[in-house]
Amino acid sequence: MTAQRPEVSVYIQTYQQRPYIRDAIEGVLAQRRPFELEILIADDCSSDGTREILEEYRRRHPELIRLLLPARNLGPTEMFRRALGEVRGDLVAWLDGDDYWFEPEKLVRQVDAMRSHPSWAACFHDATVRQVDGGAPDRPYVSDEMPAALTYADLLRSNPVPSLSLMARGDLVRNLPDWVWEGLWSDWLAMLAIAEHGELGYMPEQMGVYRVHSAGISSGLSRTEQLEEDLRLYALIDPVIDERHRxxxxxxxxxxxxxxxxxxxxxxxxxxxxxxxxxxxxxxxxxxxxxxxxxxxxxxxxxxxxxxxxxxxxxxxxxxxxxxxxxxxxxxxxxxxxxxxxxxxxxxxxxxxxxxxxxxxxxxxxxxxxxxxxxxxxxxxxxxxxxxxLSAVGAPAPMGALIEITEVDLLPDPELLGCHIDRPLVGALTDAHTVEIGGWAIGNGTPVVAIELATEGRAFRRVPVGRERPDLAQAFPDSPSAGVSGFGTDVSLVGGPPEQTIEVRAILKDQRRATVGSIKARSRWRENLATGSPLVSVVIPCYGQAPYLEEAIESVLAQTYAQVEIVVIDDGSPDNAARLAGRFPWVRCVRQPNAGLAAARNAGIRESEGELLVFLDADDRLLPRALENGVAQLREHPEAAFAFGRYRRMGPQGERLENDEQPRPDADPYSVFLRYNYAGVPAAVIYRRSALEDAGNFDETLPGVEDYDLGLRLSRDHTVLPHDEFVAEYRVHGSGMSRDAAMMLKMVRLALRRQKRSAGEKGLRDEYREGHGFWQRYYGEPLVAAVRTDFANRQWGRGLRRTRALARLYPRGLGALLRRPRA
Incomplete structure (x- = not known):
């Protein structure tokens, strides 16, 4: 063997591998080698004839092969450590004695790759996995998702590198740290140590065979044992790992x-x-x-x-x-x-x-x-x-409005040979989302091609006719279309008027309409509060109010009413809202990107399951009997969509403040809502879920006034119930959303304008105008004060922007700017 330092060293480790070792050696000898090569083979005292085969190969190739033959069994890790100290090449490749290479260009390709990528610490390739002891087909070792190079972090997650495929820089191999030799997975530990100095490049070609059999070091272990050994490996590197990878x-x-x-x-x-x-x-x-x-x-x-x-x-x-x-x-x-x-x-x-x-x-x-x-x-x-x-994953039961079918009338047109409305049946009570309508219609000379459903004279659904009806084929033997004269569909009646009529018409082939009949229905609330204790969902949206969140949650937990669900909506809060909510074992926290208060409340509706809902802002509190009082009000008044009580004002630290006047005028609540926000604060209100669904929940296009808008819409279309009990505490502080007077004035005017037609139809134009005046004063005067403050502080840009908003939203405020403020 030449004394010249070889460019490549190949190391083969073997123990009791007589059936396989010749394949491993022959695969190395078959390599094309336009460079100096050495082969070091270490045998850990095999007794099955493996050593005799190694001696045979050394006699045949003394210029290439060196043997390391300890006098006693050292174990795989110690054998590996000693052998890597003996390799001399600039680049080192290794394989176990039960694996082999079948591609003669393997070493050449890896050497070329290492030369052209000097930043790589090593490189590896794919291999074929072969089950020796079973009938499983061959499969690739490396997954299709393998990146072009592995980092230390990649190798930390798993070892996807076939050990027979690795080629590493010799200096790194000869200077591996001591902790590499403390675990069974010494090859993986070695790769991690090598990866601290650079990436491991990947070549996707399969160039060797990795055998899986019961006598293998790793493949002889059960999968559980392998994974437990992984955990021991992680325990070894825990003390020495760079904190970047913790x-x-x-x-x-x-x-x-x-x-x-x-x-x-x-x-x-x-x-x-x-x-x-x-x-x-x-x-x-x-x-x-x-x-x-x-x-x-x-x-x-x-x-x-x-x-x-x-x-x-x-x-x-x-x-x-x-x-x-x-x-x-x-x-x-x-x-x-x-x-x-x-x-x-x-x-x-x-x-x-x-x-x-x-x-x-x-x-x-x-x-x-x-x-x-x-x-x-x-x-x-x-x-x-x-x-x-174990079974189908269904959604939580819907809690929305019900539809009761009160009448189904047949009004057959002479253009029809016969017709019938089979579904729905009179007296049926069904979810408003899915009202099933079905039946049949046969034309008298001109075929029926479809059914049209209409309400208030306006068609909203066209249903094809063509369902098979063998019973009608027998009943009307002279009509060729009788056997396919059925129809059926599901319609949603959510959002319709409390009493509604669906007209059913047949569309003839020549597009004429022929009356079939009508279906009359009325809306009902799903829940029955007369018996039992309905679940009340308290939804707490939170954005930047973590300092107060625990108080809000504790006020719900202190309720005298027991059937309560608490759902906190962390609306992308920049503070630790989710962590605080997590301290309470029966509180569920839902996290979402910041989308605004209305979207957070709507998320709470979707995420909760109670028949009744209360929306508690994270900086407010409920009084102990709030839910008990609210449930009682809705139980006594089943026609009411929501009930609302009185609230108390408190300062930032919870100190009692003078209360707002909260009159209860003897008037239609809608007329009062037109004049101002009759409910006052969200926490004072308890809603039926079915009423919210009927109204379409909170309007996310009206930030800051979504609760007022909902109160307007529900009081316009339904009964709402004010009562005199105090139910909530409202915190007054400078960080509330209502502090942005210009934005609030803009939004509240928009919400009120949407009621203009309804107010006129109900003869409430004066109340509508009074409401505009009230809100202009309520937010306009603070806006005037903010402009004065800006100019006094030489905040000219902000002052001018607010002045423009004042001119647009509250022109009367411009005159107030010119007057000296009262002392």
Whole structure:
């Protein structure tokens, strides 16, 4: 052997691998080598004839092969450490004695790659995984998502590098730190140490075979044992890891812990495992099981919250559940469990949430509530939640308005041979979202092609005729279209008047209309408050009000009424609102990007389930009997859409302030709402959910006055109930939204203008004009004072902007600017 330092060293480690070692050596000898090469082979005292084969090859190739043959068994890690101290090449490649290379250009390609990428610390390529002990087909070792180069953080998450494929710079290999030799996964630890000096470049070609068999060092372990060894590796590097990678290490540990849970729970290989986790800690490999990503969680859970609100996450789980029954069964890649499902076993869906996603699913999500009755908990720790989905994932029961069918009249036109309205039936009570209308119509000479549904003379739905009706084919044998004369559809009557009539007409082929009949219906509220204790949902939107949030929550927990649900909506709050809410075990916090108060309240409506709702701003408080009083009022007055009581004013620190006048005039509440905000503050009101749904919830285009606008709309169309009990405490401080007088005046005028037609129709024009005057004074005078302050402080730009707003919104205020303010 030449004394010249070789450019490439190849190291082969072997123990008891007589059936495989010739393939490993021949694969190296077959390499094209336009460079100086050495081959170092270490055998850890094999007794199966492996050493004799090595001696044979050394005699045949003394110029290439050196042997390291200790007198006693050292173990794989110590053998590896000693051997790497002996390699001399500028570049070092290695493989185990049961693997082999089949591509003669492997070393040349890797050497060229390392020369052309001097920043790389190492490079590697794909390999073929071959199950020696079973009938599984060959598969690629490396996934299709492998990046062009691996960083230290990538390798920390997992070791996707086939050990037979690595080529590293010799100086790094010969100077590995001591902690590399303290664990069983010394090759992975070595790669991590190497990656501290540069990336590991990836070459996607398969150029070798990685054998999986029961005698292998890693493949001989069960998957659980492998994962436990991973955790020992992470414990080894924990004391020496750069703090930049601390978060990645914690995520990697969580990922292993949840994978161990899957193995210990013996999750079957039939079906699939749906995963909900961040990209950094999502296990994409579960020992050959089908792994489907439900959603990759953003750092702030914004995408999960959005999918949770619009129902797409629940739809995704349901699609997975159906697909799992048809999924190709997985095959265990490693020993220690059944390699394949029992014959006839049905595919089942398991759902695995990892890290913070598990906490989000269990505590904050609507999906978690939907899964409660449709799944069982298989395993749960702080790091993960593993569920088996047992049945359909349904949405929480709708709580909206009902429609009662009061009359169904047939008024057949002579142009029709016959017709009937089969559905709905008189007396039926159905959800206003889905009123089923169906029947049949047969033309008298001219065929019927469709059915038209109309209300107040305006058509709103056209339904094709063509459903099969064999009964009618027998009843009308002379009509060729009788057998396909049926029709049916679902319509939504949400938002319609309390009493409504649907006209049903047949459309003939020549486009003439023929009357079939009519359906009369009336709206009813879904809940029955006469018996039982309805659930009241208290929705607390929070943005920048964390200092007061605990007081708000505690005021709800102190209620004399017990059937309460508390939902905090963290509207992208820049403070620690979510953390504060998390201190209360029965409070659910929903996080969303900042979208404004109306959107936060609407999110609370979607996320809650109570028949009644109260909207408590995070800086306000409920008085102890607020909910008890509100429920009693609505129980006594089932016709009322909402009830509202009185409130007390308090200062920033909760000190009592002089109360506003809150008169209760003997007048139609709508007429009072036109003049000012009769309800006063949101926390004073308790709503029926069905009434909110009927009104379309809060209008998100009216920031700051959405509660006043809702009061106007509901009092216009429904009965609303003022009462005299004090129910809330309203905090007065400078950071409230109502401090921006110009914006508030603009919005409140817009909300009031939308009532102009209704006010006129109801003979309330004077009240409408009085309301405009009231709001101009209420917000206009503070705006005048703000302009004076700006000019006094030489804030000329802001003062001019506010003056322009004053001229547009409250022209009378311009004259007030010229007058000296009263002392």
């Amino acid at each position: 978060v990645e290490l914690e995520r990697a540990v969580r990922s292993r812990r949840c994978q161990i849970a899957v193995e210990r729970a013996a999750v079957p290989f039939s079906g699939a495992v749906g995963v909900l986790a961040s990209a950094a800690e999502s296990p994409t490999y579960l020992n050959g099981r089908q792994v489907w990503q439900l959603e990759v969680a953003d750092d702030d859970f914004g995408n999960l919250d959005a999918g949770d609100r619009d129902g797409s996450l629940a739809v995704g789980v349901e699609k997975m559940r159906h697909a799992a029954g048809r999924a190709e069964p997985g095959l265990a890649h490693f020993p220690g469990g059944k390699r394949q499902p029992e014959a006839g076993s049905e595919g089942r869906l398991f759902l695995l949430a990892v890290g913070p996603s598990a906490d989000w699913l269990a505590r904050y999500s609507r999906l978690g509530r939907q899964l409660q009755g449709a799944s069982r908990v298989v395993a749960q720790e702080d790091d993960y939640l593993l569920l088996e989905v």
